[in-house]
Amino acid sequence: MYAAVHEVLGVVQSWLAGGGSGVLVVCTRGAVGLAGEDVTDLAGAAVWGLVRSAQSVRSDSDGSLDVAEVIGCGEPQVVVRSGVAHAARLVPVGAGAVLELPAGGWRVSAGGGGTLEDLVVRSCPRVELGAGQVRVAVAAVGVNFRDVLVALGMYPGGGQIGVEGAGVVVEVGPGVAGLAVGDAVMGLLGWWVLRRWWMRGW
Numbered sequence: 001m002y003a004a005v006h007e008v009l010g011v012v013q014s015w016l017a018g019g020g021s022g023v024l025v026v027c028t029r030g031a032v033g034l035a036g037e038d039v040t041d042l043a044g045a046a047v048w049g050l051v052r053s054a055q056s057v058r059s060d061s062d063g064s065l066d067v068a069e070v071i072g073c074g075e076p077q078v079v080v081r082s083g084v085a086h087a088a089r090l091v092p093v094g095a096g097a098v099l100e101l102p103a104g105g106w107r108v109s110a111g112g113g114g115t116l117e118d119l120v121v122r123s124c125p126r127v128e129l130g131a132g133q134v135r136v137a138v139a140a141v142g143v144n145f146r147d148v149l150v151a152l153g154m155y156p157g158g159g160q161i162g163v164e165g166a167g168v169v170v171e172v173g174p175g176v177a178g179l180a181v182g183d184a185v186m187g188l189l190g191w192w193v194l195r196r197w198w199m200r201g202w
Contacts, residue, residue: 004043005050012054026051032079034086052077108161114153119161129173136185138167165189 008026015024031044039045078085099108099121111118129135142164149155166186169179179185 001043001046005046008047008050012051016054034079034081048077110151110153110158110161112153116148116151119151129171131173131175133173134169134176134179134185135171135173136165136167136189137170138165138189140167141165163188 012024012026026047028041028044028047030040031048033039078087080086099119101121102123105124105126106121107124109120109122111120141162143162144164146155146159147161150159150161164187166184169181169183169185172179172181
């Protein structure tokens with residue numbers, strides 16, 4: 001995999017260093033699967049990721065074709081099967097994907113199925129604040145690559161989803177200095193509980 005990505009990276013860098021004139025087409029086979037298909041070339045799949053990154057630098061650059069037959073269709077990336085080009089499109093999320101919230105405290109957790117579609121909302125009782133902790137009414141939560149790994153069951157030792165956030169302090173535990181109710185805060189937070197978090201008040 002490293003060799004394939006390194007080789008393509010060198011070609012892309014050389015092409016960009018030369019002004020990126022002409023059209024650069026990166027062609028793979030078996031690197032992308034449509035619904036029901038297996039990806040048979042993992043190195044090629046990594047190459048697709050590399051080329052997508054390069055496209056973010058040069059948005060006018062041509063993309064990669066995963067082909068059974070090579071055709072020109074104007075799309076930056078396509079999968080070609082039996083002469084038919086398939087291009088990725090964003091589609092609205094169906095109503096079935098909306099999570100129902102239980103009464104009381106709750107948190108979002110990985111469902112154990114190893115996919116992002118398996119996220120679940122679990123009831124979570126209110127916890128008393130310990131020494132040095134504050135409770136935060138959350139206004140925004142960050143979701144990063146670690147959260148994706150947790151949701152997919154790939155993070156070592158598991159973990160909680162969504163530990164970065166920002167909001168307003170609504171309760172202060174014993175021994176907290178430097179934070180008070182009403183303070184705006186951001187940082188690494190504890191449990192996601194009904195838009196309330198606790199965090200260490202350092």
